[in-house]
Amino acid sequence: MTTRPDRRWFERDAPVVGPDLLNKLLVVTVDGITCSGRIVETEAYMPDDPASHTFRGLSLRNAVMFGPPGHLYVYLSYGIHQCANVVTGPAGSGQAVLIRAVEPVDGLDVMRARRRRPDRELANGPGKLCQALGIGAAHDGVDLLASDVAIVDDGVGSPTHPVVGPRVGITRATATPWRFRVPVE
DNA sequence: GCCTGGATTGTCT
């Protein structure tokens, strides 16, 4: 059985939604093809965080992050890689949860064709999961509650003891323990 | 198999 979180679920603070997103399914339908993956790693970003895009205030690129919660924020990194974020917190708060990694569930064939990489590298990174699932700039700002991109709960529930650690790959605020991932079973 | 270094494009100051 699968359920989908409501708007209120996304309206909580990023450090709260982050661990709750673990074990949820990210379902993306592009060109009539549906791909999904289990979220295994996330990171929380707050407006008072020097590493956050919203730290310096509103801009064209991060406008979605200041919008209502439950929306998808897709941004470009290094010009070629894109990363998917889930907007959280009350509208205008500028919070988001970065989806760092997913575990492929459905649409493996499509993902392999898109990635042309070994299975273990299909979606184990922010840029990779976007490419594997087919997330692009066209999905920037879409509503996760009413679009081809959705977050669903398959009944597994989030881990009781998610692994929490410092964020990596960024140059600022690396000491903030807002990286969450599913424990290795 | 693990680690290190370089590449690459869009956005903001």
Add this chain to the structure above:
DNA sequence: GACAATCCAGGCA
């Protein structure tokens, strides 16, 4: 003009 929440290839153990 400089920076960025990364990825991939290559080299060494």
